Structures are given as structure tokens and as C-alpha cells.
Amino acid sequence: MSGRIRNRQWAAKVVEAEEAAGLIGPGENVGMSGFTGAGYPKEVPGALAKRVAVAHEHGEPMKVGLWTGASTAPELDGALAEVEGIDLRLPYQSDPVSRAKINEGRLDYTDIHLSHVAQRVWQGIYGDLDVAVVEVSGITEDGRLIPSSSVGNNKTWLEQADRVIVEVNSWQSEHLEGMHDVYYGTALPPHRRPIPITHPADRIGVPHLDCPLEKVIAVVETESPDRNGAFTPPDAISEQIAGHVLDFLELEVAAGRLPRELLPIQSGVGNVANAVLAGLENGPFHGLTAYTEVIQDGMLQLIESGRMEMASATAFSLSPTAVERFNRDAAAFRDKIVLRPQEISNHPEVVRRLGCLAMNGIVEADLYGNINSTHLMGSRIQNGIGGSGDFARNAYVSIFVTPSQAKGGDVSTIVPMVSHVDHTEHDVDVIVTEQGLADLRGLSPKQRAERVIEHCAHPDFRPALRDYFERSQRSAFGLHTPHLLDESLSWHQRYVRTGSMR
């Protein structure tokens, strides 16, 4: 019995990863932990992938339905996709191998709002959940599970699965205990009650996950780091974007449309998001809060510096140095961070009530304010919508950020018509590039187009966008949202044909 498994009955179930993986059958649906590279099981997926490879070598079909919180890591998504061991993947992925398989048409992927997953699984939409494979950071004396660096859908997996495999990862900080808030009050309609959160700090649940011992078919001990990348300092483009966002927030406060301490921040993951968080460090704002999916380095820093009072999320996504700082000062962070199940961290009800300021990255935006977050050239999946829809639709202000160009200037991220829509014109308030910021609130489509072209597009692409917009206003089928349908996707066609939109 290791120090992390403080209950004898649970300790008695410890086996090797290979044995545990052997308990998962072909065709089964498997719900695994993991959100943004944090808290995913480290060993069972790899052992399962080996089993799949062996089965395939013997000509035996073997695939599983793979459900997670969100993205995981090469040891999970990558390993299972590599051996073609996944039948249907949901609700989000960002793995290069998975992505390639999906785009080759060899792996079915259903890309859904992260807040929808739990209710859909309860509803039985994806079939039965056969096995849960959940990483925890420990097991208490009375047999409750101490969650790991992400909560994700773990509560749902443990409740819904017929059989449960638990990985206890002693690499995870012991200081995580007490930081989680697992709410057991959700239900299917007509039995739903208000989610009683009115501030990001509110704790409405319990710090542990419950799982009946009789469902547990294996416990595996691991000691492996999360997929923690090194922190990249913001580049010039990201800093310019962040600067525009910060100017906008200051103007909103000055206009009386936002309180001085802002409203709870939701921030997507990535360079630009980190740059905005870094900018907040030096800006005029104090008493900040976050109600978001993921706590990145930038947010940890805001807490350390005292700028941010409270951050609610469902997962960490920290660099190795930030993890070190977290472990060193865990006590100081304990009352400033709450990790919740993703059905709560992303819940439309709470996002709307708190009035989140949602900031998310995109693939491309069009003249009229439609956003593509997921597809390259209309067909090729990048990652998925993740939580951006949960937040953008219900946010107080929904902000979308992107450099104005991609692929070394061959791609304009501002196009006549997006090749796929993830956030409609009705849900997009503000678009920001390094060129500037377009506040689209309250504008008609044509008014939006002018702002998007002049404030957001790269100067190289502005003349062509203006030309398209002007000609559209002369000969479109209607002048509410003027488009020339034989040209609207021509920039993408040109890219597919020549490798450049230019």
C-alpha cells in the first residue's frame, strides 16, 4: 500500500497496467479522464494500444469508443489513434496523430460543446459507457478519490460506467487535495434545480469523487508528468493583440459598461491568451476573477501577483516551472483556485449569470462576423470547438482573437466568407487581430464588414476584401449580407490549389 492509496480495499485491487488494459473489450465505450493535457491516465491507454496492435496483427478487429474531458496527450490519443484503436472519438481532441486519422477519413470524430457531454451521456445518446479509466492523485482512508490536475467528465464517467479502472499518479501534487469542488446536484430534466453559483469562488460540492468499490476492476499506480510544455514568452504579434484587448477593456470600464475589477475572465489556451493574461499583470485592473476551463501559466502568475483573487476552472495546463511554483506555494493557491467538473465550469447557466468575458482563438473570421474555430478550408478539422461555444454564446462580451495572417502570410484569417461556421454572426461581439479591434456589437452586417476590413485585416489583403465587399453591394442577391457566391469561397479554393490565398 503506497502513500497515495490510503485504503486497504482499494490497495488490494492494484495491478499492472497491462492487466488492467486486458479488462477492456473490443467495441466497448471507454470514458477516460483528461482535459487539455492534464489528468489523463498515463499507462492503461498505452497498454490498451499494445493490445489493439497485437489483435490487429492477428487479424482480429479491435476498436473502442473513446470519450474524454477534452484533449489528452500522445500517450493516450496518439497511442490509440496510431494503432487505429478508436471507433468514435468525442468530445474534443488536439492530437496530431488523431487529427491526421480523422482527416484521412479513418477515424470518426464528433465535435461537441464540452458542457453538453455529461447530459448527453446521461441521456444515453452515445450508447452505454462500459469502462471508465480515470486518473486520480490519491485515494482517501475512507475510499474516496482525490481528483488529479483536471476534473473534466470524471464524475460522469465514474457514475455511468459499468466498470472502473483507476490510475493513481503519485507525480501529481499532494496539495491538490481540497482544491476541487465536485457538484453532485445535476440531474436530467424535469428534475433540474438552479446551479447555486453566483461568484467564481463559490464552492457548491465536495472535494472528492465517489465511486462504489464494487465497480472497480483495477487500480494502477503511476508516476508520470502531465503533458506540460515549456512556457513560451509572448511574441510581438500576440502582444499587439493583447494590447488591443486591454485597451478595449479599459474603454469599457471608462464607459461604465464593465466594473473596474472587470467580470470573470474566460480565456482559451495558447500564445495570444497568455499574452492577454500577461498584459493584465501590468494593466490598471485589480481584484480580477476567472471562470474558465483551464488555468495556464499566465493565470497562475496573476494569482501570485495578487491581481487575480480567484480562478475557477476544470483543469490546469502549466509549464514544468509553473508546476514547481504551484507545489512550492500550494497552500497559498488553495483558497484561490477551484477545479470543477466541466459540466459546471462550462455551464451555460453559470456563464450567463456571472457575465463572463470570453476570449477565444479562431481559425478565421469573415466580413460579417462569422467565426470558424475548427476547420481548415472547410473540410480539414484542426482541433474542435471545445468550450468556446459554451462561453461565447452566453458571455457578457465574446471576444475572438487571431493574428491577421497565417502560414507565413499565405493565409488571411479575415476572409470574404468563412469556410465553416462555429460561432454565428449572432454570437460574435469583438474580433481582434494585431492590426486592431472591431467592436461589432449592435452593428448591421454591412457596418460590421467595414470595421472588420479596416480594423482587423492585414493591409496586404485589405484591397481585395474592399473590392469583394464593394462588388457584392452592387450585385448580390440581397443587400443585407451581400455575397458573391461564385467568389465567396474562392480564397480558400486558391489556397487548396496553390498553397496561398494571395
Next chain:
Amino acid sequence: MSGRIRNRQWAAKVVEAEEAAGLIGPGENVGMSGFTGAGYPKEVPGALAKRVAVAHEHGEPMKVGLWTGASTAPELDGALAEVEGIDLRLPYQSDPVSRAKINEGRLDYTDIHLSHVAQRVWQGIYGDLDVAVVEVSGITEDGRLIPSSSVGNNKTWLEQADRVIVEVNSWQSEHLEGMHDVYYGTALPPHRRPIPITHPADRIGVPHLDCPLEKVIAVVETESPDRNGAFTPPDAISEQIAGHVLDFLELEVAAGRLPRELLPIQSGVGNVANAVLAGLENGPFHGLTAYTEVIQDGMLQLIESGRMEMASATAFSLSPTAVERFNRDAAAFRDKIVLRPQEISNHPEVVRRLGCLAMNGIVEADLYGNINSTHLMGSRIQNGIGGSGDFARNAYVSIFVTPSQAKGGDVSTIVPMVSHVDHTEHDVDVIVTEQGLADLRGLSPKQRAERVIEHCAHPDFRPALRDYFERSQRSAFGLHTPHLLDESLSWHQRYVRTGSMR
């Protein structure tokens, strides 16, 4: 002092409509009552339109910003659009004259989620609200306003406007008093609290609207019917669509995914919606409820027959004969109907909590489950998104209905790629045409395409859709959502060129 104005101070403010309209200045923003042709002011808008026409004859510019609940009627939208008296129109319209002006590029229109309007106006996004023009059905002894046949945004207009004009319409039933539930508990973040509704019947507010007398600049007495069209019995196509929807609901109950009394129904307006409601009359379901925007004839009938126990909405939209029945049996309807402000009838928090079954009509759907609710051929606005986004995104099951063809068979409503997106692939559960029903829940894009083609498309268009889908899978840029960008909008292009997609 007429019988409808039971307070002397309010009665002392009665003037003619022309005088009241004279109190509205050029360039002002005017918030008018009205939702789906119910409860809009009947006389001041026409008088205002006459003023605008005279001003324009004298070469004086005169336009107002026109904000409403949703659609109104020829006497309001039509009259003001006809004289080009509208600057910016929001949040929804369905008037032929307005629509023509918008599509000619002569009228700016911003088409927004109906649940977003109140918070946006409070936020100040559209500028100051100068004048409210609100129809009521009476004024109480103590000077409170008895709402009319719609509530819409009236609470917000009365709170936010600097000056208020009230129309008291004695045509409206006196029995409306007591039927409304005006919730004064909403706020801007960070001051929001849970909306305490857990059942469509819950009353959480007060039956009257408040308005400080000192803001009231005019009271106008009218006696005019709402825009109540005659009820058209369902046609064969609508009945077939309704049949598929009812079969689906029965299967969901049988599978244990819906309770026997279903969940609160939200139903868009129109023939197909009415056919579904008519179908429920003879189906196996009892104890039904509705949490919706509008109470149409079909819903009134369900209440009369005892099938429906409770309907919550923000407006009526009844035929003249249904209005008669309503007035005759008003007492019987009083405890079965609640009319709420649209910020509550469409509130994402409540829609999600109650688990609404959302049924909305569309313009077109594509292979991958994206929905266009608003635009013809990508550019020409039809009406607007209305509340369909408020409900579809947060619903328990979001169902979209349409005949498989339009324009006498020249248009397929199932197309390779929609020309505008109002509901993304992530928000669309079920698509229904007279051909059949495609349950898209849990499917990958390519799996969805197969169902949409085989279950929903008209047989005349199926071969071309299959051909597009097959060729896309051979040569698209990615095989997650295979598209051929040079063909994806070609059906719309053909229609614009030749008047037919065939």
C-alpha cells in the same frame, strides 16, 4: 376617463396619436412593444410615419432607431419602413416592406437573439433609449400597467426610456389581467442571481408593469385588433412532418430518454409547428407543458382539450376565432397560461434547466447538419433568427423542421453547404422533412450526411447530393467534413442564375 384607465393622473395625459407622435424627435431611439404581431402600438407608429413623410417632403431628414420585442405588423414596421423612417432596426422583423428595404440596402438591420436584447440595452450597446411606445390593455387604480397580448421587452423599454408613451387598447381582452408574470429580478453582472423557475408554471414576478408617472409624456386610447391571421388547417406536407416528429417523441419515451409527459415544448410559429401541435392532440401524450415564445391556436387547443397543463410564453398569436374562444373561457385559461418578458421566456438558463424540446422552422439545412434560418441564397434576409438560437443551443433536444423542397420544387432545402449558418453542426440534433427524420445526435459529420440525404432530402435531389458527397470523399482537402469548395454553393448559384436549383 374610460373604463380601461382607472387612474385619474394617467387619464389626464390622454392625447391624440398625432400629438403623441409629435413628441418623438428625429434620430431618437424608440423602443416599441410588439411580439409576433401581438401587443404592438396601433396608432402612434402610423402617426409617426406620417410625420416622417411630411418631413421628408420638406427635405428634412427624419429617421428613428426602432427596437421592438420581435415582429410587429404593417401598421408599425410596414408604415415606418415604407416612408424610410427607420435608421437601425432590431432585434427581429418579418414585415414584407421592411424586408424589401433591408434587402435593397436601404435599411440597416441587426438580427440578434431575443434573449440578448434586454441585457444589451441595459449595457448601453445600442445607445440611449429615448422613447418607449408601449401598448397595454389597461391602467389600474394605482397607476400600474396591465400588459397587453405580449410582454416582449416592455419592462426593459419602460425602465430604460427617458420618455414613455402608452397606448391603452380596449380591444384587448380584460381577461388578460393577472395572466402576466413580470420578473423584476434581473440585473447586470456581477449582481445576477439564479432565475428561480423550475417548472413552466412557476410565477416569480408580478402581474403588472411599473412606470413612473413623471416619465409618461402621453397616453393614447385605441381600439384595434392585433395582426391576427385566420388559422390555416395543416397541409399534407406539414402533417407528414408532424407525423415524423411525433413518432420520434414516442420512440424517445419508449427508450427512456424522455418522460411520458415529455418535457416543456418550445415551438416556432407557422404551419408545420401548428401541425405538430395538432398531432399532439391525438397522440399518446398527456400532462404536456410548454415553455415557448408564442401561444398559437394549436397550443390553445391543447390546453382546451386538457392535453396541455401549462404554457409559458411571452406573446399570443391567435386567429380571430381563437381570440373569441379565449375571451369566452378566459377564466379557464388564466391558471394555465403565463406570459413573461422575453428575457425570461427565452432565457438560456431556464431553457437549459427545464430541458425544452425545441422545434423550429428553417430556410435550409446541409449535409453536415448546419442550419440556415435567416438568409435566402446567402445574402437576402428572410426574417431573422428570433428565439430559435436561444432555444436550440440550450434545449434538451433541438429539432428543425422544413419541407424538403421550396418554390414549387425549384429549391432543395437540403443542400451541400448552407449559404448562411444560424445554428452550427454542434447545436442541431434532429432534422425533419416530409421525407423523414434524421437523428444526428452523436454522429460524426459523414455519418450525419448519410442520414440527411437518405432520410430528409427530396428523392429528386438525392442522386445529386449523393454524388456530391461521394466525390467530396475522394478529393476534399480533409475528410472530416468533406466539401468541394468550387461546388459547395453551386446549387445556390444556379438558383440565382436560373431561378431553380435543378
